[in-house]
Amino acid sequence: xxxxxxxxxxxxxxxxxxxxxxxxxxxxxxxxxxxxxxxxxxxxxxxxxxxxxxxxxxxxxxxxxxxxxxxxxxxxxxxxxxxxxxxxxxxxxxxxxxxxxxxxxxxxxxxxxx
Amino acid sequence: xxxxxxxxxxxxxxxxxxxxxxxxxxxxxxxxxxxxxxxxxxxxxxxxxxxxxxxxxxxxxxxxxxxxxxxxxxxxxxxxxxxxxxxxxxxxxxxxxxxxxxxxxxxxxxxxxxxxxx
Numbered sequence: 438x439x440x441x442x443x444x445x446x447x448x449x450x451x452x453x454x455x456x457x458x459x460x461x462x463x464x465x466x467x468x469x470x471x472x473x474x475x476x477x478x479x480x481x482x483x484x485x486x487x488x489x490x491x492x493x494x495x496x497x498x499x500x501x502x503x504x505x506x507x508x509x510x511x512x513x514x515x516x517x518x519x520x521x522x523x524x525x526x527x528x529x530x531x532x533x534x535x536x537x538x539x540x541x542x543x544x545x546x547x548x549x550x551x
Numbered sequence: 552x553x554x555x556x557x558x559x560x561x562x563x564x565x566x567x568x569x570x571x572x573x574x575x576x577x578x579x580x581x582x583x584x585x586x587x588x589x590x591x592x593x594x595x596x597x598x599x600x601x602x603x604x605x606x607x608x609x610x611x612x613x614x615x616x617x618x619x620x621x622x623x624x625x626x627x628x629x630x631x632x633x634x635x636x637x638x639x640x641x642x643x644x645x646x647x648x649x650x651x652x653x654x655x656x657x658x659x660x661x662x663x664x665x666x667x668x669x
Contacts, residue, residue: 446591471657480555480641480660481594526593537582537601537645538609539658541594 440464441529443542451550456514458545460527463508467529471539472501472512475524484525485512517549554578555661557642563667570629572664574642582645583625584658585609585617587638594641600625632668640664 473481558573596609
C-alpha cells in the first residue's frame, strides 16, 4: 500500500506565481516529513523538512505546511521561478520504528513557464 | 560537501546476466540505501544498510541482494537480471545521528544509474 501519496503527477504554473504541491499520508506514526527536488539526470536533493510538532516551516521562497489531523502536507513556492522546474518528492519518516528509512511519494513534475 | 557516486550512469544488460551496481560515499556515513525510481511509483526502497556487513530488506527486495564490506561502499546485485528490473537505480547515504533527520543530517543521493535489461 502506498503510505505516502502525491495525487498530482504534474503541475504547471507561470513564473512569479505560487506553486502548491500536495502530499497525503496514511501512517499516523510518521513524525517527520521532507521534500526533495530532482532534476533530470541528477539524484534527488533535500529541500525542506518539517517535524510533526510544527505546522509550518519556512525557508526563503519555500514553505511547508503540515495538517496532522488531515494527514496532509503541502509545499508552497513563492514566487515560482523557471529554475524550480523539477520533480518534487514528498517523503516521511517514523524514527521510532523505522530509524533512518524514508517512505517516498510518487513525485510531482513541476513546470514553471517564463 | 557530501559526495555519493555511482559506478555507471547508463548500463545495458541482457536477461539472465548478473549485474553489479556500485555506490561509494566519501563522508563516513553509517547508513546507505538503494532505491529504484519508476514513473508513477516514485522512489521505492530495495535494501539498506545501517553499518558495515549489516543489511536489511526494504519494500521491494525480491530479485536483488546487497553487499557492504566497507563503510564507504554499498553494492546492489541483480543475480539474474530480468526485463522488469529496467529502471533508474538511486543510491543514498546518511550520517546516522540516532534521531530524526535534520537539515544537514538527511539522505544524500547519487546521480543514479539508468539500467536497461534487454
